[in-house]
Amino acid sequence: MELTGADILVRFLQDEGVDYLFGYPGGAVLHIYDALYKQEQVKHILVRHEQAATHAADAYARSTGKPGVVLVTSGPGATNAVTGIATAYMDSIPMVVITGQVPTSLIGNDAFQEVDSVGITRPCVKHNFLVKDVKDLAITMKKAFYIASTGRPGPVVVDIPKDVTADRAHYVYPKTLSMRSYNPVLKGHSGQIKKAVGMMLGAKRPLFYTGGGVVQGDAAKALTTLAHRLGFPVTNTSMGLGGFPATDKQCVGMLGMHGTYEANMSVSHCDLLIAIGARFDDRVTGKIEKFAPSARIIHVDIDPASISKNVKVDVPVVGDVNAVLKAMLAELDLAERKPDGEALARWWQQIEEWRAKDCLKYDMTTDRIKPQYVIDTLYKITKGDAFITSDVGQHQMWAAQFYKFDKPRRWINSGGLGTMGFGLPAAMGVQFAHPKAQVACITGEGSIQMNIQELSTCLQYNLPLKIICLNNGYLGMVRQWQEFFYEERYSSSYMESLPDFVKLAEAYGHVGMQITKPGDVEGALKEAFKMKDRLVFMDFLTDPKENVYPMVPAGAGLDEMILI
Amino acid sequence: MRHIISILMENEAGALSRVAGLFSARGYNIESLTVAPTEDASLSRLTLVTRGSEDIIEQITKQLNKLIDVVKLLDLTEGPHIERELMLIKVKAESANQREEIKRLADIFRGNVIDVTESCYTIELTGDAQKLDAFIGTFKPGEILETVRSGITGIARGPKSLHL
Numbered sequence: 001m002e003l004t005g006a007d008i009l010v011r012f013l014q015d016e017g018v019d020y021l022f023g024y025p026g027g028a029v030l031h032i033y034d035a036l037y038k039q040e041q042v043k044h045i046l047v048r049h050e051q052a053a054t055h056a057a058d059a060y061a062r063s064t065g066k067p068g069v070v071l072v073t074s075g076p077g078a079t080n081a082v083t084g085i086a087t088a089y090m091d092s093i094p095m096v097v098i099t100g101q102v103p104t105s106l107i108g109n110d111a112f113q114e115v116d117s118v119g120i121t122r123p124c125v126k127h128n129f130l131v132k133d134v135k136d137l138a139i140t141m142k143k144a145f146y147i148a149s150t151g152r153p154g155p156v157v158v159d160i161p162k163d164v165t166a167d168r169a170h171y172v173y174p175k176t177l178s179m180r181s182y183n184p185v186l187k188g189h190s191g192q193i194k195k196a197v198g199m200m201l202g203a204k205r206p207l208f209y210t211g212g213g214v215v216q217g218d219a220a221k222a223l224t225t226l227a228h229r230l231g232f233p234v235t236n237t238s239m240g241l242g243g244f245p246a247t248d249k250q251c252v253g254m255l256g257m258h259g260t261y262e263a264n265m266s267v268s269h270c271d272l273l274i275a276i277g278a279r280f281d282d283r284v285t286g287k288i289e290k291f292a293p294s295a296r297i298i299h300v301d302i303d304p305a306s307i308s309k310n311v312k313v314d315v316p317v318v319g320d321v322n323a324v325l326k327a328m329l330a331e332l333d334l335a336e337r338k339p340d341g342e343a344l345a346r347w348w349q350q351i352e353e354w355r356a357k358d359c360l361k362y363d364m365t366t367d368r369i370k371p372q373y374v375i376d377t378l379y380k381i382t383k384g385d386a387f388i389t390s391d392v393g394q395h396q397m398w399a400a401q402f403y404k405f406d407k408p409r410r411w412i413n414s415g416g417l418g419t420m421g422f423g424l425p426a427a428m429g430v431q432f433a434h435p436k437a438q439v440a441c442i443t444g445e446g447s448i449q450m451n452i453q454e455l456s457t458c459l460q461y462n463l464p465l466k467i468i469c470l471n472n473g474y475l476g477m478v479r480q481w482q483e484f485f486y487e488e489r490y491s492s493s494y495m496e497s498l499p500d501f502v503k504l505a506e507a508y509g510h511v512g513m514q515i516t517k518p519g520d521v522e523g524a525l526k527e528a529f530k531m532k533d534r535l536v537f538m539d540f541l542t543d544p545k546e547n548v549y550p551m552v553p554a555g556a557g558l559d560e561m562i563l564i
Numbered sequence: 565m566r567h568i569i570s571i572l573m574e575n576e577a578g579a580l581s582r583v584a585g586l587f588s589a590r591g592y593n594i595e596s597l598t599v600a601p602t603e604d605a606s607l608s609r610l611t612l613v614t615r616g617s618e619d620i621i622e623q624i625t626k627q628l629n630k631l632i633d634v635v636k637l638l639d640l641t642e643g644p645h646i647e648r649e650l651m652l653i654k655v656k657a658e659s660a661n662q663r664e665e666i667k668r669l670a671d672i673f674r675g676n677v678i679d680v681t682e683s684c685y686t687i688e689l690t691g692d693a694q695k696l697d698a699f700i701g702t703f704k705p706g707e708i709l710e711t712v713r714s715g716i717t718g719i720a721r722g723p724k725s726l727h728l
C-alpha cells in the first residue's frame with residue numbers, strides 16, 4: 001500500500017524506536033502533524049519556542065545516549081532551531097532535526113516562510129539533506145539517524161518540502177544501510193595501543209585527561225577500571241564530568257580555565273598525558289605553548305581530525321573510546337611490567353600537596369548566601385544522584401566544581417557553544433527521558449530569562465523540575481571579567497528590573513520560593529525536593545560580588561591561576 | 565607549500581558547497597577548484613589547489629575526509645603526478661605581422677588557434693600553471709582581450725589511481 005510522505009515519516013519514527021519528538025507546528029509541517037495526531041506511539045512534545053525543542057532533544061540524547069528528535073516548520077521555525085543545532089554540534093550530540101520546507105515548486109522563489117535551511121545549517125551540522133522525492137524519504141531518514149549516532153556523533157538536519165509529505169510512495173522500513181562514503185573507524189590500531197600502554201607503564205608522572213567522548217562513548221566503566229588498575233590521577237573536562245567518579249580519590253577534578261589547582265598543576269608537571277575523548281579546547285589548554293610542557297601525549301579519539309589539531313601528540317589512537325580502553329586493559333593483562341610504584345607514590349605526594357591548597361574553599365561567615373554553598377547543599381540533599389542541567393555563566397562553573405558527579409550522563413551542560421538558555425529546556429528533555437529521576441536546573445537570573453517561556457511547557461506535561469536560580473543580580477560571568485580585566489567598568493552586566501520570579505513561577509502555575517538567608521538554604525531545598533510532583537522555582541539571592549576561582553586568565557598558562 | 569588535493573565525492577546537490585564552506589569556515593585558502601562528474605555518473609571528481617604548512621594541510625585533508633559525501637581523497641603532491649590546466653585566451657590580432665607572431669608563439673607553446681576574426685585570435689592552451697603564465701607573459705599589456713582558465717586538474721603518475 002502506498003502511504004503519504006507524512007505517514008511514511010511517522011511510521012519510520014515508530015520503526016526507529018523514537019518515543020519523543022520535540023517540536024512546534026507550522027504551515028510546512030501540517031501534513032506531518034496530522035499524521036502524528038493519528039497515532040500514539042511517537043509522543044510529540046509541544047514546546048514554546050523552537051530553540052527549546054532542540055535543547056530538550058539534545059539533553060534527551062545526552063542523558064540516554066539515544067538520538068534526540070526535533071520537528072519544526074520552515075523559515076522562522078528552522079532559524080529558531082539553529083542555536084540548538086549549533087549547541088549540539090559543538091558538543092557532538094546525536095540529534096535528528098526535521099525541518100519543514102516550502103513545496104519543491106516554490107523553492108528558490110522567496111516563498112512565504114522560505115529559508116535555505118540546508119545552507120543555513122551546513123556549518124553546524126554533521127550532515128544535512130533536502131528530500132526532493134518521497135521515494136527517498138525513508139532511506140534518507142535512516143541515513144540521518146545512522147550518521148547522527150555513529151562515529152563522532154552530531155546533529156543531522158532533514159529538510160522536507162511540503163509536497164513531499166503529501167506525495168505517496170511504498171514504505172518499507174530500511175533495516176540496514178551501507179554508505180560507501182561514510183565508514184567510521186571503530187577499532188583502534190593495535191600497534192598504537194601497545195605503544196601507548198608501554199608508555200603508561202614507563203611513566204613517572206602520568207595523568208589521564210578525559211572529556212565528553214568518555215561520557216558519550218559509554219566508556220566510563222572501562223576508564224574507571226583502567227585508571228584503578230594503573231593508579232593514575234584523572235582530570236575531567238567540563239564535558240567529561242561523571243566519566244570518572246568525582247568522589248574517587250584518584251580524581252583531581254576539572255581542569256582548564258576554572259579547573260582545580262591540583263588538576264592544572266598536574267597537567268603542567270606531568271610527564272605523560274593520556275587524553276581520552278577530549279579535544280584540547282582553548283578553555284582547557286590555556287596558552288597552548290604552556291600546556292603540559294614536559295609531557296609526552298597519547299590521544300585516543302574517534303575523530304581523526306581532533307588529533308594534533310591544537311596540540312601535537314606523540315601517540316594518536318583513532319577509534320571508539322570504549323573499544324580502545326578495553327583493548328588497553330587487555331594489553332595490560334599481557335604486560336609483564338608493572339606501573340612504577342615508587343615514582344607514582346612521589347607523584348601522588350606532590351599532587352596531595354597541591355590538593356591541600358583547598359582551592360575551592362569559600363567564605364562561610366557572611367550573611368549573604370554564597371552560591372557555592374547552595375550547590376554544596378543541593379549535592380547533599382540529592383545524595384549526589386540528581387541529573388543536573390545548567391545554563392551558562394558563573395553558576396555553571398560552580399555547579400561543575402561543587403556537584404560531584406559519580407556517574408556519566410548526569411551533568412548536562414552546553415560546553416562548547418556556551419549557550420545561555422540551555423538549562424531549562426534541557427531539564428525538560430532529561431525529565432521526559434527519566435520520569436522518576438530528580439532533575440535540577442542550575443541557572444542564573446540572566447540565563448533563565450532566555451527560555452523562561454518553557455515554564456508553560458513544564459506545566460502542560462507536569463514536569464516536576466527543580467530550578468535553582470543563583471540570582472546575583474548581575475550577568476555574573478561578564479561582571480567577573482569586567483572586574484578583573486576592565487577595571488570594574490560594569491558595562492551592561494547589571495540586570496536591572498528583574499521580574500519577581502516567585503510571582504512569575506506562580507503565574508505559570510508552579511511553586512515559587514525566594515531564599516535570602518544562608519540559614520534557609522538547606523530547609524528550602526529539602527522542602528522543594530519533597531514536592532515530588534511540582535515544579536519549584538527557587539530564587540536564591542546570592543552574594544552579587546562572588547567570583548569563580550581558581551581562574552586562568554584567557555591566554556595564560558594553566559599554572560598561572562588566580563586563586564582566592 | 566602548494567598542494568593539489570584530488571577528491572572523489574558523491575555527485576549530490578550541495579556537495580561542492582560543503583567543500584567551499586569548509587574552506588571559508590576554517591579560514592583555509594583555495595587557489596583553484598575544479599569539479600566534474602567521472603565516468604561513473606554517481607561520483608564527482610574535485611581537484612583543489614591550496615597552500616599551507618604541513619599541519620594545516622593535514623587538518624584540511626582530515627576535515628575533507630570527515631565530510632560525509634567525500635568517498636576518497638588523495639594529495640597528489642605527495643607523489644609524482646601530472647597537472648594540467650586549460651586556458652582560452654583572446655588576443656588582439658590586427659596587422660599581418662601580429663597575426664604571424666601570435667601563430668608562431670602558439671605553435672611554440674603547442675597551443676591551437678581556435679577562433680579567428682579580423683581583429684582577434686582565440687588560442688587554446690593546456691599545460692601546468694607556469695606554462696600558461698609564461699604564455700601570458702609573451703604579450704604586451706593591452707594585447708590581451710580576455711583570458712579564462714579552468715583551474716588545475718591532475719592525476720598521479722604510474723598505476724596509482726584514485727577510484728572506488
Ligand SMILES: Cc1ncc(C[n+]2csc(CCOP(=O)(O)OP(=O)(O)O)c2C)c(N)n1
Pocket residue numbers: 391392393394395396418419420421443444445446447448470472474475476477478
Ligand atoms: C546566548 C548567549 N549570549 C551571551 C552569552 C555571554 N555570556 C556568558 S555568561 C553570561 C552571563 C550569564 O549571566 P547569568 O545567567 O545571570 O549567570 P551568572 O554568570 O550570573 O551565574 C553571558 C552574558 C552567552 N554565553 N550566551
